[in-house]
Amino acid sequence: VAERSSALHRFFIADDVIDRGVASLVGDRAHQVARVLRLRAGEQVILVDAGGLEHVVELSEVSARLVTGNVQSTRPSIAEPRLAITLYQGLVAREKLEWVIQKGTEVGIARIVPVRCARSNVARGESVDDRRLERWRRIATEAAEQSGRGRVPEIRPVVALADVLADAAATGPTLLAWEGERARSVRDALRLIQTTPCVAPTLALFIGPEGGFAPEEITLAATLGALTVSLGPRILRTETAGPVLAALALYELGDMAPGRMSDVGAEG
Ligand code: SAM
Numbered sequence: 001v002a003e004r005s006s007a008l009h010r011f012f013i014a015d016d017v018i019d020r021g022v023a024s025l026v027g028d029r030a031h032q033v034a035r036v037l038r039l040r041a042g043e044q045v046i047l048v049d050a051g052g053l054e055h056v057v058e059l060s061e062v063s064a065r066l067v068t069g070n071v072q073s074t075r076p077s078i079a080e081p082r083l084a085i086t087l088y089q090g091l092v093a094r095e096k097l098e099w100v101i102q103k104g105t106e107v108g109i110a111r112i113v114p115v116r117c118a119r120s121n122v123a124r125g126e127s128v129d130d131r132r133l134e135r136w137r138r139i140a141t142e143a144a145e146q147s148g149r150g151r152v153p154e155i156r157p158v159v160a161l162a163d164v165l166a167d168a169a170a171t172g173p174t175l176l177a178w179e180g181e182r183a184r185s186v187r188d189a190l191r192l193i194q195t196t197p198c199v200a201p202t203l204a205l206f207i208g209p210e211g212g213f214a215p216e217e218i219t220l221a222a223t224l225g226a227l228t229v230s231l232g233p234r235i236l237r238t239e240t241a242g243p244v245l246a247a248l249a250l251y252e253l254g255d256m257a258p259g260r261m262s263d264v265g266a267e268g
Contacts, residue, residue, distance in 0.1 A: 008056070009037060010046040010145045012152055018071060023047055023057045025067040034064045044072065052077045052150035077150020081255045084110040084202045087242045088164060090209030091120035094132070096239040098139055103243040105143035105153050108250050112140075113156040115164060119211030128158050161206075161217060168204040169224040176206040176221045177245050178213060181230040186248045189227040194253075203249055207242045 011032075017023055025033060033039050041062055047055045054077050057069035087109050089100050097114060104112055114128070136155045144152045168174045173193040175186070193203075206213075206226065213221075218228060231241060231248075250256050 008044055008046045009033075009039070010048060010054075010148060012141055012145065013047045013049055015050055017047065018049070018055060018057075021071045023055065023067075023069045023071060026065065030067045031064045033059075033067045034062050039067075045069070048077060048150055052080055054150065077148075079148040080150035081108040081110070081250055082201065083108075083250060083253055083255060084200065085246050085249065086111040086113060086168070086202070086204045087246060088113045088115045088161075088168065088204060088206045089242050090115055090117045090161075090207050090213075090238055091158065092210060092238050093121075096237075098136065100239050100242050101136055101139050101153075101155060102143045104246060105140050105149065106147040107243050107247045108149070108255065109153050109243075109246050110151070111154040111156065113164065114158045115161050115206070116158055117161045117209050118214035118217055120209040121211070133157060162220075165206065165217075165221060165226065166224050168206075169221070169226045172202040172204060174204040174206065174221075174224075174226040175229050175245070175249070176213070176218070176226045177208070177231055177241050178218055178228040179230070179235055180218065181228045184227060184229050186229050186231070186245065187252055189229045190249060190252045192227065201253075205242065205245050205249070207238055207245065210238050 011025075011029060013023075013025075017025060033045070039045065039059060039062060041059050044056055044058050047057050049055065053074055055074045056072045058072050059067060059069040061068040085108065087100070087104055089097065089112060091097075091114050092100070101112055133155060137152070140155055141152045175189050206221070208217075222228060229245075231244060236244060247256065
């Protein structure tokens with residue numbers, strides 16, 4: 001009987017790793033399985049493909065060069081939220097953004113877009129080259145594997161707020177966290193939004209930089225139909241606010257509930 005799936009090591013794989021029920025891992029993955037995790041033939045791992053399908057694989061050959069195994073069972077990843085959240089994170093210092101990526105992935109965010117706002121401290125975190133993006137994507141992958149996600153959140157390059165706010169608000173429900181909001185809570189906003197249930201719900205969340213949104217950005221957001229929401233009477237650091245807002249939204253929509261967990265552990 002497969003070990004409880006939450007206890008098995010999980011790896012995201014390219015689509016060519018599994019061929020007719022046989023999985024083959026080479027390169028870094030093979031080395032990680034054989035030398036770092038020291039897994040042995042007969043043990044099981046979970047391989048998650050790009051479509052979010054989880055394959056329980058029993059290892060048959062394990063070496064640092066090549067690891068093979070046979071697919072025992074396949075199922076959609078149950079730990080993946082139905083709600084696809086895009087977090088538009090006001091630009092912060094790099095190490096803080098890495099924290100947002102890791103925690104946002106654990107909570108269940110689908111996409112993270114660093115956003116340059118009027119009060120962003122442009123000097124920090126701005127020069128994002130491919131190497132930096134690659135590091136962010138690696139952090140997202142590791143956090144997705146650790147938290148049992150069915151997909152790795154997408155990390156987008158830095159954009160300007162003016163370039164994304166209108167499109168986000170026109171495309172779907174959009175919340176903007178503003179400590180100046182005195183009336184609307186996250187629950188109020190989601191109740192307003194939840195009028196039309198749809199198959200693949202999306203939600204855009206905007207978090208300001210350390211200096212907060214400028215007044216003209218708040219006005220623009222409201223004009224474009226984004227809903228400003230309060231996160232309560234305490235001022236959260238920008239890197240705290242994003243994961244908290246995402247968790248509040250997922251909780252309100254029933255995704256962070258025990259019933260979801262029992263699915264994940266159902267293997268055992
Ligand atoms: N004006 C803030 C201050 O006095 O320190 C600076 C902005 S706050 C550190 C960073 C961002 O987190 C804000 O732009 C907002 O998006 C979000 N935020 C923090 N606390 C919040 C709250 N209580 N309600 C709504 N948004 C909040």
